[in-house]
Amino acid sequence: MTVSKQTIRDEIDALRQRIEHHIHRYHVLDDPEIADSEYDRLFKRLVELEEAHPEFASPSSPTQRVGAPAADKFETVPHTVPMLSLGNAMSEDEFREFDERIHRSLRSTEPIEYVAEPKLDGLGVELIYEDGALVVASTRGDGVNGENITANVKTIRAVPLRLHKGAAAPPARLEVRGEVIFPKQAFASLNQERANRGEPVFANPRNAAAGSLRQLDSRITATRALDMFCYAPGGPTGITAATHWEFLATLRRWGLKINPENRICHGPDEVIEYHRSMGARRAGLGYDVDGVVCKVNRLDLQQQLGMVARSPRWAVAFKFKAQQAQTRVNNIIPSVGRTGAITPVAELEPVALAGVTVSNASLHNMDEVVRKDVRIGDTVVIERAGDVIPYVVGVVLEQRTGNERKFHMPKACPVCGSPIVREEGEAAFRCIGMSCPAKLRESIRHYASKHALNIDGLGDKLVAQLIDKGLVRNIADLYTLTTQTLADLDRMGKKSAQNIIDAIEATKQTTLPRFVLGLGIPQVGEHMADVLAERFGTIEPLQQASEEQLLAVRDVGPETAREIRAFFEAPQNQQAIKAVLDAGVHPKAEQRVAGGELEGKTFVLTGTLSRPRDQVARAISAQGGRITSSVSKTTDYVVAGDDPGSKLEKAQKFGITVLSESDLRVLLGE
Numbered sequence: 001m002t003v004s005k006q007t008i009r010d011e012i013d014a015l016r017q018r019i020e021h022h023i024h025r026y027h028v029l030d031d032p033e034i035a036d037s038e039y040d041r042l043f044k045r046l047v048e049l050e051e052a053h054p055e056f057a058s059p060s061s062p063t064q065r066v067g068a069p070a071a072d073k074f075e076t077v078p079h080t081v082p083m084l085s086l087g088n089a090m091s092e093d094e095f096r097e098f099d100e101r102i103h104r105s106l107r108s109t110e111p112i113e114y115v116a117e118p119k120l121d122g123l124g125v126e127l128i129y130e131d132g133a134l135v136v137a138s139t140r141g142d143g144v145n146g147e148n149i150t151a152n153v154k155t156i157r158a159v160p161l162r163l164h165k166g167a168a169a170p171p172a173r174l175e176v177r178g179e180v181i182f183p184k185q186a187f188a189s190l191n192q193e194r195a196n197r198g199e200p201v202f203a204n205p206r207n208a209a210a211g212s213l214r215q216l217d218s219r220i221t222a223t224r225a226l227d228m229f230c231y232a233p234g235g236p237t238g239i240t241a242a243t244h245w246e247f248l249a250t251l252r253r254w255g256l257k258i259n260p261e262n263r264i265c266h267g268p269d270e271v272i273e274y275h276r277s278m279g280a281r282r283a284g285l286g287y288d289v290d291g292v293v294c295k296v297n298r299l300d301l302q303q304q305l306g307m308v309a310r311s312p313r314w315a316v317a318f319k320f321k322a323q324q325a326q327t328r329v330n331n332i333i334p335s336v337g338r339t340g341a342i343t344p345v346a347e348l349e350p351v352a353l354a355g356v357t358v359s360n361a362s363l364h365n366m367d368e369v370v371r372k373d374v375r376i377g378d379t380v381v382i383e384r385a386g387d388v389i390p391y392v393v394g395v396v397l398e399q400r401t402g403n404e405r406k407f408h409m410p411k412a413c414p415v416c417g418s419p420i421v422r423e424e425g426e427a428a429f430r431c432i433g434m435s436c437p438a439k440l441r442e443s444i445r446h447y448a449s450k451h452a453l454n455i456d457g458l459g460d461k462l463v464a465q466l467i468d469k470g471l472v473r474n475i476a477d478l479y480t481l482t483t484q485t486l487a488d489l490d491r492m493g494k495k496s497a498q499n500i501i502d503a504i505e506a507t508k509q510t511t512l513p514r515f516v517l518g519l520g521i522p523q524v525g526e527h528m529a530d531v532l533a534e535r536f537g538t539i540e541p542l543q544q545a546s547e548e549q550l551l552a553v554r555d556v557g558p559e560t561a562r563e564i565r566a567f568f569e570a571p572q573n574q575q576a577i578k579a580v581l582d583a584g585v586h587p588k589a590e591q592r593v594a595g596g597e598l599e600g601k602t603f604v605l606t607g608t609l610s611r612p613r614d615q616v617a618r619a620i621s622a623q624g625g626r627i628t629s630s631v632s633k634t635t636d637y638v639v640a641g642d643d644p645g646s647k648l649e650k651a652q653k654f655g656i657t658v659l660s661e662s663d664l665r666v667l668l669g670e
């Protein structure tokens, strides 16, 4: 190797280490040290060097985290030690029985030391490291054989591609297990985006995690904010620990993510106390938890206790009571969405569940209705998992009388009568009617929604009335409304009519990303609207863009390009857009001011602000500032609203300038 080659190799190695270090600070420790822009710079430099010197490629390079082209199928991988399940304890009494069983088996009356951990509601995954490098990641599968999902797991930033050289050097081989989860917030935005694109939403974070891990195209997995906590050995670990607690500490030193909520508990009372407090804090955790896993801490005692049937005798899943209720399905109705996708919705006999009255539940799609065999008239169990929309768990078959009726997807749209079709390979049935009022209602609602044109006051009922009365036939008709027309409608005062007209008027000064989002182009959610707006600058070139030009835009895939093209080619869409623009709507590109006052400055927002966050963020970025989500030493300003959280404390710790909202206004020159 020539000297210069060696120098390049050294720079590549150093960059890889630095980048992985910062990924660990951010995704495992939740304590970043550098700004996103600095991270991006390091990453870009590494990509350049690797492209110029393919001979130094490595499967453990952080550049491998962006995903690889689609595979045809997942290979099977056998587990060295089968991945088993845990016995359950469904109540405090059952948990005490578990503790008593342990005492009996060990013939001991001494209190047992346990480790109590949140029972994460995700997917069990096994990681295998050889000489410190992640070589295989697999699903549980049938417990004996799993599927090789290495390419997908490598995209999870909380999973180190190389183990750190902690106190003890990593062993020649480490097999470790943990749970891959979909954080609640990321889940909500993913579903929002999917709904905006007219795609079926995931029923809960667990399904979203499963769907993301089972992607044959890991580039899609890379766009999903998955996380992973490790909690158990999977076979040989090379760790000589006396307790489970020490075992976890060793994993943590090697860079694996261990749940900071784990606790040592002395005896059953402390475990029950932990279970109660976890149950109370459950809704506030960033991920779904369905109970507590309680494990005997001493590994020699675990050995002694051994297995019973297919579960270890030394651990138990101490479940939370599911927030469930039973009620009757009064009807199942097909509901038509903006893109024409039809969702079967169960209309329920209203029932109280976890503090709210539930009167309908989504059945997601026809496959679900068939799989669960839900019929009109059935008594069903419904459940609310965390904050998510209630869903039908299953039918109480004992309550069937024989008078129940099966739901059939209608052949014609219940709203406009156009044919309903199911495209090959799609879960959704769709109405193909071009001017279906249900689609129109959804598209107006979407146009007026908060992240699009934000027309406050234009709610569901009003939109329905405007359509029924023939006052609105497309988005452009909104601009023909007058205070008088609105005031003549049911339950509408002059004042509220005026407010709505003002809100519609205000949309004339909107931004391009909002406008593009508001059009409701299939596949185009918030992120895509931002990308398109940035690339095209104004609406006209976007309307004209060929499929080929669209494909050249970052993040635009073939399906999206096709949908965008088809949308702008449809004559009724062209007419509506022209009419909206003629009405005086001038979507402005959000130009970042080069050399603006705030160029290069990073901001973190915390607490409740008096204006919507995205509005504040846009004002900052319009002047060249950048918003980041967490406070680090390189953050320039923290803007604190009411009830600021730990970010404020951190800012004070680092001596970062804290701005009130009025300070910020001064800074922005407002």
Ligand code: IVH
Binding pocket: 084, 085, 086, 087, 117, 118, 119, 120, 121, 122, 123, 124, 125, 178, 179, 231, 232, 293, 312, 317
């Ligand atoms: S320990 C021998 N710890 O729950 C089993 N499992 O039914 C060792 N799970 O398949 C598993 N959180 O996917 C363990 N803190 C935790 C867990 C956990 C969730 C899952 C895991 C397992 C299932 C047990």
